[in-house]
Amino acid sequence: MNVNGRHYRTIWIKEDDESVVRIIDQRRLPHEFIIEDLTTVDDTATAIKDMHVRGAGLIGATAGYGMYLAALEAARAASFDSHMEEAAEKLLSTRPTAVNLSWAVKRQLDAVMRAGSPAERTAVALRTAVEIADEDAEFCRRIGEHGVRLIEEIAAAKNGRTVNILTHCNAGWLAFVDYGSATSPIYAAFDRGIDVHVWVDETRPRNQGASLTAWELGQHGVPHTVIPDNAGGHLMQHGLVDIVIVGTDRTTYTGDVANKTGTYLKALAAKDNGVPFYVALPSSTFDWEIRDGVRDIPIEERGPDEVMYIEGLCDGEIKRVLLTPRESRAANYAFDVTPARLITGLITERGICAPNEEAILGLYPEHRR
Numbered sequence: 518m519n520v521n522g523r524h525y526r527t528i529w530i531k532e533d534d535e536s537v538v539r540i541i542d543q544r545r546l547p548h549e550f551i552i553e554d555l556t557t558v559d560d561t562a563t564a565i566k567d568m569h570v571r572g573a574g575l576i577g578a579t580a581g582y583g584m585y586l587a588a589l590e591a592a593r594a595a596s597f598d599s600h601m602e603e604a605a606e607k608l609l610s611t612r613p614t615a616v617n618l619s620w621a622v623k624r625q626l627d628a629v630m631r632a633g634s635p636a637e638r639t640a641v642a643l644r645t646a647v648e649i650a651d652e653d654a655e656f657c658r659r660i661g662e663h664g665v666r667l668i669e670e671i672a673a674a675k676n677g678r679t680v681n682i683l684t685h686c687n688a689g690w691l692a693f694v695d696y697g698s699a700t701s702p703i704y705a706a707f708d709r710g711i712d713v714h715v716w717v718d719e720t721r722p723r724n725q726g727a728s729l730t731a732w733e734l735g736q737h738g739v740p741h742t743v744i745p746d747n748a749g750g751h752l753m754q755h756g757l758v759d760i761v762i763v764g765t766d767r768t769t770y771t772g773d774v775a776n777k778t779g780t781y782l783k784a785l786a787a788k789d790n791g792v793p794f795y796v797a798l799p800s801s802t803f804d805w806e807i808r809d810g811v812r813d814i815p816i817e818e819r820g821p822d823e824v825m826y827i828e829g830l831c832d833g834e835i836k837r838v839l840l841t842p843r844e845s846r847a848a849n850y851a852f853d854v855t856p857a858r859l860i861t862g863l864i865t866e867r868g869i870c871a872p873n874e875e876a877i878l879g880l881y882p883e884h885r886r
């Protein structure tokens with residue numbers, strides 16, 4: 518997608534140095550656009566854990582490139598295999614909820630360990646990292662092609678009046694390699710000239726909606742309004758939301774969806790008000806092992822400071838201020854699970870399906886047991 522008119526992906530190999538991976542440091546957006554270099558697997562693990570990069574697809578792609586950096590290191594280590602296994606463990610321990618992380622690490626290990634000499638293994642690791650990133654971008658593009666039909670139908674039913682879409686957190690191109698999942702149908706609709714407007718949940722505590730989704734929609738020229746997280750129910754009651762489209766960090770093969778905390782409450786409000794509630798995801802975000810998402814999807818608990826403090830621009834400087842009494846406790850459950858029964862449909866790279874085992878495995882028959 519474009520930043521100030523120039524095309525960027527969220528992760529790439531440095532043009533003149535194949536041993537450097539470049540990312541956009543998302544902690545600094547929307548106020549500063551900083552590109553960061555990653556040169557070791559430790560850099561990569563820190564970038565994922567401390568959320569320089571975030572979002573399911575990009576976490577997976579970054580882990581893919583991290584395994585490539587690990588292969589460069591392994592070629593100089595005492596044991597190639599042990600170095601790769603340690604690197605895999607390091608990356609896997611960074612964040613627990615987005616399943617794309619373990620999917621990408623496993624894909625790399627399977628590919629690299631089958632190759633021969635260290636030089637061949639390093640070449641395979643680079644090729645696989647690029648494949649993971651390219652596939653992520655292409656799958657998100659296809660999600661847009663399928664999802665745009667939903668927006669077109671609503672626009673037709675409204676005789677061309679504005680289609681209001683509500684989204685939560687950032688499942689945009691910043692959360693993937695390009696296009697995004699939830700935003701891809703929105704960009705496709707906007708590019709086809711459909712009159713769209715996006716309600717952007719601010720998404721406490723880290724405010725990915727207010728800082729990232731608002732920024733990237735603005736870069737593309739898509740009309741949007743940032744709202745406090747708790748306003749969605751009111752908007753739905755008053756007919757101001759035509760469709761909700763969110764992303765996901767892990768979706769079970771039965772259709773339960775883990776996404777940024779607060780998604781479940783939006784789904785309840787949507788159900789109560791008859792608003793269609795869609796979840797957009799590439800197949801790398803399906804968990805083909807877990808049946809009961811509420812019981813079994815691991816939910817990341819982050820530090821209390823993210824709840825107690827808030828960061829923003831003040832007199833030209835980024836400042837952090839305390840919101841709560843210093844002595845109050847704060848809890849920070851970063852994700853929640855929306856049960857399949859509250860979801861209208863899943864928008865995938867292979868098409869739109871109902872959130873149930875039969876329909877999901879109908880689209881992905883290779884995962885039938």
Ligand code: MRU
Binds near residue numbers: 685698776
């Ligand atoms: O904690 P984050 O920012 O990595 O969380 C990911 C998200 O932005 C959302 O949960 C998103 O909707 C799904 S990721 C495509």
